Amino acid sequence: MSVDRACERLGQRLQSVDPNDCRRAGFHLGDGASRWHQALLYRDFPARGDVFQPRRVLLIGGIHGDEFSSVSMVFQWMRKLEQERIQPFYWRVIPSANPDGLFANPATRENLAGVDLNRNFPSADWNQRALSYWRSRTGSDKRRFPGKSSMSEPETRWLVSQIESFKPDAIVSVHAPYGVLDYDGPLRPPERFGYLRLQPLGVYPGSLGNYAGVDRKLPVITLELPNAGSMPTAAQSQRIWSDMLNWLARNLPRERPPLYERLDDEVWLNQPRDP
Numbered sequence: 001m002s003v004d005r006a007c008e009r010l011g012q013r014l015q016s017v018d019p020n021d022c023r024r025a026g027f028h029l030g031d032g033a034s035r036w037h038q039a040l041l042y043r044d045f046p047a048r049g050d051v052f053q054p055r056r057v058l059l060i061g062g063i064h065g066d067e068f069s070s071v072s073m074v075f076q077w078m079r080k081l082e083q084e085r086i087q088p089f090y091w092r093v094i095p096s097a098n099p100d101g102l103f104a105n106p107a108t109r110e111n112l113a114g115v116d117l118n119r120n121f122p123s124a125d126w127n128q129r130a131l132s133y134w135r136s137r138t139g140s141d142k143r144r145f146p147g148k149s150s151m152s153e154p155e156t157r158w159l160v161s162q163i164e165s166f167k168p169d170a171i172v173s174v175h176a177p178y179g180v181l182d183y184d185g186p187l188r189p190p191e192r193f194g195y196l197r198l199q200p201l202g203v204y205p206g207s208l209g210n211y212a213g214v215d216r217k218l219p220v221i222t223l224e225l226p227n228a229g230s231m232p233t234a235a236q237s238q239r240i241w242s243d244m245l246n247w248l249a250r251n252l253p254r255e256r257p258p259l260y261e262r263l264d265d266e267v268w269l270n271q272p273r274d275p
């Protein structure tokens with residue numbers, strides 16, 4: 001599977017994606033692929049302007065394959081990132097985290113193995129709660145199956161490895177169709193981005209918000225667009241984008257924690273081993 005082929009498929013599925021623009025955009029192939037051997041793509045947008053130690057934001061679309069607008073929205077925001085002259089953050093963008101679900105006919109929330117990737121992350125409560133929660137609280141809803149074990153799915157393992165290697169200071173995950181904003185993590189939640197207002201949707205065993213926000217203490221913003229099949233207007237999407245950038249700029253710590261980790265390592269290395 002190549003970037004070209006992935007872009008062709010994305011263009012076939014989504015009117016909003018021009019396959020030629022996609023091919024030229026500079027996507028990287030992630031190591032690993034989906035269950036159906038579809039490419040997992042990402043693209044980096046380093047900070048622009050006079051920025052020291054830019055804070056890092058991981059932007060993810062399409063964890064649920066049938067939420068088309070979440071992938072289209074991320075493609076639209078990548079066009080903004082291409083054009084902005086000053087950009088204080090280092091972005092890593094994964095526009096379509098569940099290509100099997102997106103390319104299925106009809107598209108599915110789950111991946112090819114029938115697993116809801118957003119219930120398959122290795123949250124601390126997974127082993128104790130994920131399957132019992134699924135049976136008792138969702139009535140064994142097939143669309144919400146968390147997998148037989150956490151990280152059973154290649155897409156989830158790849159997303160976790162992206163978090164490990166990119167070390168984001170915040171994660172933004174785009175969904176639909178609840179028309180709200182949700183937040184998990186250590187900071188005070190944003191109240192609204194554009195017309196999306198804060199409405200906590202709950203913390204689920206195996207969700208990205210639970211794993212990265214609650215367990216790993218990373219700010220995780222979940223944007224639920226109001227419609228899975230159609231996009232917000234250009235004005236609405238711009239408003240969400242600029243409110244989000246303002247919130248990130250105001251709320252993320254100025255210094256990246258990894259800087260401190262490096263300093264700690266140096267201090268540690270200079271300590272005598274046998275005092």
Ligand SMILES: [Zn+2]
Nearest residue numbers: 064067175176
């Ligand atoms: Zn979703």
